Amino acid sequence: MRHLRVITPVCLAAAAIAVALSQLSCEKKSDGLSRVVVIGMDGLDPRLCERLMDQGALPHLAALRDKGGYKPLGTTTPPQSPVAWASFITGANPGVHGIFDFIHRDPSKQYAPYYAAAETVDGEGGWAVGEHEIPITLWPFQHTPTQTLLRRHGTPFWDYLDEAGVPTWFYDIPANYPPSPSKHGHLCCLSGMGVPDLLGSYGTYQLFSEDTYVEKRDEGGLRKPLIFKDDRAGGVLTGPKNTSLVKPVDTHVGFDIYRHPTEQTARIEVQGKTIVLKAGEWSDWCKVSFTMKMPSFLPSVHVSGICRFYLQEVRPNFRLYVTPLNIDPSDPGDQRITEPAAFVGKLSDALGLFYTTGFQEDHKALSAGTFVDEEYREQADYVLSERLELLDYAIENYDDGLLFFYFSSTDLQAHMFWWDGDEPHPTRSRQSAAKCHGTIEALYKRMDDIVGDVLERFGDDATILVMSDHGFCNFRRQFSLNAWLRNNGYIHPPECESLLLDRTNPVDWSRTQAYGLGINGLYLNLKGRERDGSVDPAQRDRVLDELTEKLLAVRDPVSGEPVVARVDRADRIYSGPSASVAPDLIVGYHRGYRASWATALGDMSEEEMTDNDSAWSADHCVAAELVPGVIFSNRPVLRASPSLIDLAPTILQEFGVEPPETMVGGSLFETEAVTTRD
Amino acid sequence: MDVVDSLLIFGGDAVRWVCAALATLFGSVWGGLDALLNPLLSPLLAVLNPVCTAIGDVTYAIVRTLPVWVGLTLLSVLAGIAMLVIFRYMSNQTGITRAKDQISANLLAIKLYRDELRVMFRSQWGVLCGVAKLQRYVLTPVLIMLLPMMLGLAQMGMRHQWRPLQPGERTLMKVRFDAEHAVAGQIKLEPSPGLHVEVGPVPGGGELVWRIRGNEPGRHTLRFRVDGTVVEKELVVGDSFERVSAVRPGAAWASQLLHPGESRLPAGSPVASIEILYPAVDSWVYGADYWVLYFFVVSMASALLLKPLFRVTF
Numbered sequence: 001m002r003h004l005r006v007i008t009p010v011c012l013a014a015a016a017i018a019v020a021l022s023q024l025s026c027e028k029k030s031d032g033l034s035r036v037v038v039i040g041m042d043g044l045d046p047r048l049c050e051r052l053m054d055q056g057a058l059p060h061l062a063a064l065r066d067k068g069g070y071k072p073l074g075t076t077t078p079p080q081s082p083v084a085w086a087s088f089i090t091g092a093n094p095g096v097h098g099i100f101d102f103i104h105r106d107p108s109k110q111y112a113p114y115y116a117a118a119e120t121v122d123g124e125g126g127w128a129v130g131e132h133e134i135p136i137t138l139w140p141f142q143h144t145p146t147q148t149l150l151r152r153h154g155t156p157f158w159d160y161l162d163e164a165g166v167p168t169w170f171y172d173i174p175a176n177y178p179p180s181p182s183k184h185g186h187l188c189c190l191s192g193m194g195v196p197d198l199l200g201s202y203g204t205y206q207l208f209s210e211d212t213y214v215e216k217r218d219e220g221g222l223r224k225p226l227i228f229k230d231d232r233a234g235g236v237l238t239g240p241k242n243t244s245l246v247k248p249v250d251t252h253v254g255f256d257i258y259r260h261p262t263e264q265t266a267r268i269e270v271q272g273k274t275i276v277l278k279a280g281e282w283s284d285w286c287k288v289s290f291t292m293k294m295p296s297f298l299p300s301v302h303v304s305g306i307c308r309f310y311l312q313e314v315r316p317n318f319r320l321y322v323t324p325l326n327i328d329p330s331d332p333g334d335q336r337i338t339e340p341a342a343f344v345g346k347l348s349d350a351l352g353l354f355y356t357t358g359f360q361e362d363h364k365a366l367s368a369g370t371f372v373d374e375e376y377r378e379q380a381d382y383v384l385s386e387r388l389e390l391l392d393y394a395i396e397n398y399d400d401g402l403l404f405f406y407f408s409s410t411d412l413q414a415h416m417f418w419w420d421g422d423e424p425h426p427t428r429s430r431q432s433a434a435k436c437h438g439t440i441e442a443l444y445k446r447m448d449d450i451v452g453d454v455l456e457r458f459g460d461d462a463t464i465l466v467m468s469d470h471g472f473c474n475f476r477r478q479f480s481l482n483a484w485l486r487n488n489g490y491i492h493p494p495e496c497e498s499l500l501l502d503r504t505n506p507v508d509w510s511r512t513q514a515y516g517l518g519i520n521g522l523y524l525n526l527k528g529r530e531r532d533g534s535v536d537p538a539q540r541d542r543v544l545d546e547l548t549e550k551l552l553a554v555r556d557p558v559s560g561e562p563v564v565a566r567v568d569r570a571d572r573i574y575s576g577p578s579a580s581v582a583p584d585l586i587v588g589y590h591r592g593y594r595a596s597w598a599t600a601l602g603d604m605s606e607e608e609m610t611d612n613d614s615a616w617s618a619d620h621c622v623a624a625e626l627v628p629g630v631i632f633s634n635r636p637v638l639r640a641s642p643s644l645i646d647l648a649p650t651i652l653q654e655f656g657v658e659p660p661e662t663m664v665g666g667s668l669f670e671t672e673a674v675t676t677r678d
Numbered sequence: 679m680d681v682v683d684s685l686l687i688f689g690g691d692a693v694r695w696v697c698a699a700l701a702t703l704f705g706s707v708w709g710g711l712d713a714l715l716n717p718l719l720s721p722l723l724a725v726l727n728p729v730c731t732a733i734g735d736v737t738y739a740i741v742r743t744l745p746v747w748v749g750l751t752l753l754s755v756l757a758g759i760a761m762l763v764i765f766r767y768m769s770n771q772t773g774i775t776r777a778k779d780q781i782s783a784n785l786l787a788i789k790l791y792r793d794e795l796r797v798m799f800r801s802q803w804g805v806l807c808g809v810a811k812l813q814r815y816v817l818t819p820v821l822i823m824l825l826p827m828m829l830g831l832a833q834m835g836m837r838h839q840w841r842p843l844q845p846g847e848r849t850l851m852k853v854r855f856d857a858e859h860a861v862a863g864q865i866k867l868e869p870s871p872g873l874h875v876e877v878g879p880v881p882g883g884g885e886l887v888w889r890i891r892g893n894e895p896g897r898h899t900l901r902f903r904v905d906g907t908v909v910e911k912e913l914v915v916g917d918s919f920e921r922v923s924a925v926r927p928g929a930a931w932a933s934q935l936l937h938p939g940e941s942r943l944p945a946g947s948p949v950a951s952i953e954i955l956y957p958a959v960d961s962w963v964y965g966a967d968y969w970v971l972y973f974f975v976v977s978m979a980s981a982l983l984l985k986p987l988f989r990v991t992f
Contacts, residue, residue: 128683129683129686129687130683130687231881231882232882232883256882256883258880258881258882258883259880259882260880260881261881265877265878265880266880267880267882267887269883274850274852274887274955276850276877276878276880276887276888276889277877278876278877281877295686295687295690296687296690296691296693296694297686297687297689297690297693298690
C-alpha cells in the first residue's frame with residue numbers, strides 16, 4: 001500500500017511529462033539534419049511561367065531555371081488535384097492510393113456518388129432517449145459516432161521520415177483529411193484541400209438580402225430573406241446539424257442588423273459581439289457558437305465556428321454575405337484538422353483565427369453571381385495574405401527536416417480569371433478577359449516574390465523545391481459525356497435526363513452499358529460488379545474499344561475540332577491494390593474542352609456540346625500531357641522527364657531514407673539511368 | 679428502459695425549471711436590493727471613487743517602475759498583509775481560538791468514541807456549532823474588508839483588465855441612452871486628436887456605435903454634444919502601462935463600483951453610459967481575468983505564510 005502511494009504520483013508525474021513532451025513535439029528543434037523545403041503551388045502552369053520568365057517578370061524563378069533547376073513536371077491521369085496530390089503523397093500511381101477523380105461511386109448501390117478522398121460514415125448504435133440518440137463510446141456501450149474517414153490508401157512518404165526520426169511539417173497539405181496519424185511523433189500537419197466547413201460541405205456561404213423572398217439553396221450557398229422594420233432586421237445563420245437527434249436538424253444562431261437610416265453603414269450584433277461595417281467592407285473573423293440540444297438531463301453541447309461578414313450593399317438592396325462557417329482553429333472540438341490534434345491550437349495561439357476549410361477562395365460565390373470579379377479578387381487576396389502569415393510562422397518555427405507549404409491561390413484564382421490567348425471567351429469581352437488574365441500574371445509575380453523570399457531566407461542551406469500538381473488551360477466548351485452516351489445508345493431510355501434525379505424517365509440499368517461520373521471517369525455497367533450490371537464481362541474489351549474509338553472521333557459541331565485527345569484504359573495505366581475501383585476509361589480532353597458540369601454527378605443536357613458560361617472559365621481536367629505542372633529547385637534537375645511521383649523518392653533520398661518498392665519514381669537530382677529500379 | 683428514460687427526462691426538466699425559477703427569484707431580489715442600495719451607494723461611490731483613483735495613481739506611480747508582474751505580486755502581498763492586520767484587530771481572536779478548540783475537541787471525540795452513537799452525534803453537532811461560531815467571528819472582518827477590497831480590485835482592474843488603444847488600432851465606442859430617450863439623432867462627437875472615426879455612428883437598439891482607430895498617444899477627452907449638453911469621456915491611446923477607464927458609468931452603483939475611473943454621468947443626462955471597447959491585456963499572469971486569480975492566490979498565500987508573524991488566528 002505504501003508502495004502504491006509512492007508509485008501513483010510517480011506514474012502521474014511521468015504521464016504528465018509524457019503529455020507535455022507530446023505537446024512539444026511540434027516545437028522546432030535542431031538535430032543537424034538536412035533541410036528540404038517544398039512549396040506547393042497548385043496549378044502553377046509551365047507555359048505561363050516560361051512566358052513570364054522570358055519577359056523578365058519572374059526573376060527568382062528564372063534564376064532557378066538558369067541554374068538548371070526547372071522542368072515541366074509530369075502529372076497524373078487524370079490531372080485533377082486530389083488525384084495528383086495523392087500521388088505526390090504516396091509517390092505512386094492512383095492504383096495504389098485509390099483516388100481516381102473528385103467523385104467516386106459505390107457499385108454495390110448502383111451509382112451512389114461520394115467525395116473520393118474522404119467519406120463520412122454514419123454512426124452505429126446509440127442510446128435512444130426521447131427524440132435523441134446519443135452515441136456512448138465507453139464500454140460496455142461502445143457506440144460508433146458518425147465520423148469522417150480518409151479514403152486515400154497507400155503509405156504517405158512522411159511515414160518513412162517519421163520512422164527515421166526526421167521532423168516534418170506540412171501546412172495545408174491536400175488530400176489528407178482527416179490527417180493521417182503519426183506513429184513516432186515527428187509529424188506536424190495541418191490538413192488542407194478536403195477539410196469541410198462546419199456544415200460538412202466544401203464551402204457553403206450564406207447570403208442575407210432584401211431581394212430574396214424565399215430561403216433557397218443555390219450553387220454553393222444559402223440565400224435568405226431579410227425584412228427591415230425601422231432599419232432593423234433579424235437574420236439566422238444556419239449551423240451544423242444536431243446529430244444527437246434521431247432525425248438531425250440544423251442548428252441556428254440569430255443575429256440583429258441595424259442599418260443607418262441614411263448612410264451606407266450597418267451594425268451586426270451576434271452573440272454579444274458588435275460588428276460595424278461600411279458597404280464594401282469585410283469584418284474580422286467572428287466566433288459563433290452553435291448549441292446542440294441534448295436531453296434535458298444532460299448539458300447541451302456547443303460547436304464553435306468562425307465566419308467573416310461582408311457588407312455588400314446597404315441601399316437600395318441590403319445584402320450581407322457570410323463566409324462558409326469554418327472550423328474554429330482555437331476550439332475545433334471533435335473536428336480534427338491537424339496531427340497532432342493540439343497543433344491547431346498552437347497555430348491559433350500564434351496567428352489568431354484563420355481559414356480552415358479546404359477550399360478557402362469562395363469560387364462558388366463568383367460562379368453563382370453573389371460576388372463580382374472584384375469582390376472575389378479581394379476575398380482571394382485576403383486568403384493569400386493569411387497564408388503568407390502562416391508561411392512566416394512555418395519558417396520561423398522550422399529548423400531542419402522537411403517543411404511543406406501549400407498555396408491554393410494559383411489554382412482557385414486561375415479557375416476564375418485565367419483566359420489565355422486570343423480565342424473568344426464565352427461570356428467576357430476580350431478586354432475583360434485580358435484584364436482578368438492580368439490578375440493571374442500579377443499573382444504569378446507575387447508567387448515569384450515569395451519564392452525569392454524563401455530563397456533568401458535559406459540560401460543554399462536547404463534543398464528548395466517549388467512544384468505544382470498540374471498546369472492550366474482555357475475551358476471554353478463543355479462536353480456532356482452522359483448525353484453523348486445516351487445519344488449513342490449506351491444509356492437507356494433515350495429520354496432520360498439524369499442518372500440520379502430523373503423520376504419521369506428513370507435510367508433503365510438493365511439496358512445501360514456505360515455511364516460517366518466525375519470529371520474524367522467513364523464506367524461500364526458491368527455484370528457482377530455493379531448492382532444492376534448489364535454488360536457481360538466477356539464483352540468488356542469489345543465495349544471499351546468501341547467507346548474509345550467513338551470518343552476519339554467526337555468533333556465539336558461548331559469548330560469541327562476534335563474534343564477528346566486520348567482515352568486511357570484504367571487496367572493498362574493503373575496498378576496496385578485499389579486499381580479495381582477505378583473508372584474503366586479515363587477521358588482526356590483537348591485544351592479548351594472538358595466534361596460538362598452536369599456530367600460530374602450524372603446529369604445530361606439535351607445537347608452534347610455547349611459553351612461553358614460559368615465564371616469557372618479555366619480548368620486542367622484534360623489529357624495529362626497537355627497540362628503538366630512545374631518543378632523548380634535551387635539544385636539542377638537532372639531527371640529528363642520528371643513527374644509527380646518522383647517527388648516522394650527525391651525527398652526520402654535527401655534524408656538518406658530508401659524509398660519503398662511502391663514508389664516507382666526516382667530522384668530529381670539524378671538521371672533516369674541512375675535511379676531506374678526494377 | 680422507457681420508464682428510466684422518462685424519469686431522467688422528467689428529472690432533467692424539473693432541474694431546469696428549478697434553476698430558471700431560482701434565476702428569476704435571484705434577479706428579483708437583486709433588483710429590489712439594487713433599488714434599495716442605489717440611493718445610498720451611488721452618492722457614496724461618487725465621493726469615494728475619485729479618492730481611490732488618486733490613491734491608485736500614486737500607488738501605481740511607484741510600482742510602475744517595476745515589471746508589471748512584479749508590481750502585481752508586490753500589491754498582492756501587501757493586500758495579504760493588510761487583510762491580516764484588519765483581521766487581527768477586527769475579529770474576535772479569542773472567540774476564534776475557542777471555536778477552533780471546540781471543533782478540534784469534538785473531532786477528537788468522534789475519533790475516540792466511534793462506538794458510542796450518542797457521543798458521536800453530540801460531537802458532530804458540536805463540530806457544526808463550532809463551524810457556525812467560526813463563521814460568525816470571521817464574518818465581521820470580512821464585511822469590513824469587503825468595500826475596501828472591492829474598491830482596490832476596481833482600481834487594479836483599470837490597469838490589468840484593459841490596455842490603452844494603440845495608435846492605428848481599431849475598436850468600437852458605444853453610447854447608450856436612457857430608455858425614455860429615443861436615440862438622439864443630433865449627437866455629435868467633436869474631433870479629437872486621439873482618435874480617427876472610421877465608421878459611424880450607427881444607431882439602433884438604444885445605442886450609437888462608432889468604429890474608431892487610435893491616433894495620437896495620450897490621455898484625451900472626447901466631447902459629445904447631445905440635446906444641448908456636453909458629455910465627456912476619457913480615451914487613452916499609447917503603448918505604455920496606463921490606467922484605462924472602459925466605461926463612463928451612469929447612476930447605477932454596480933457600474934460605478936466596477937468603473938471608478940471617471941465620474942458618473944450627470945443625473946438627467948440622456949446618456950446612460952459611454953463605453954470604449956479597449957483591448958484586453960494579454961498575459962497569463964497579469965492579463966485580463968487572470969490577474970484576479972493571481973492576486974487572490976498570492977495574497978492568500980502571503981496571508982497564510984505571514985499568519986504566525988502577525989499572531990493571527992483564522
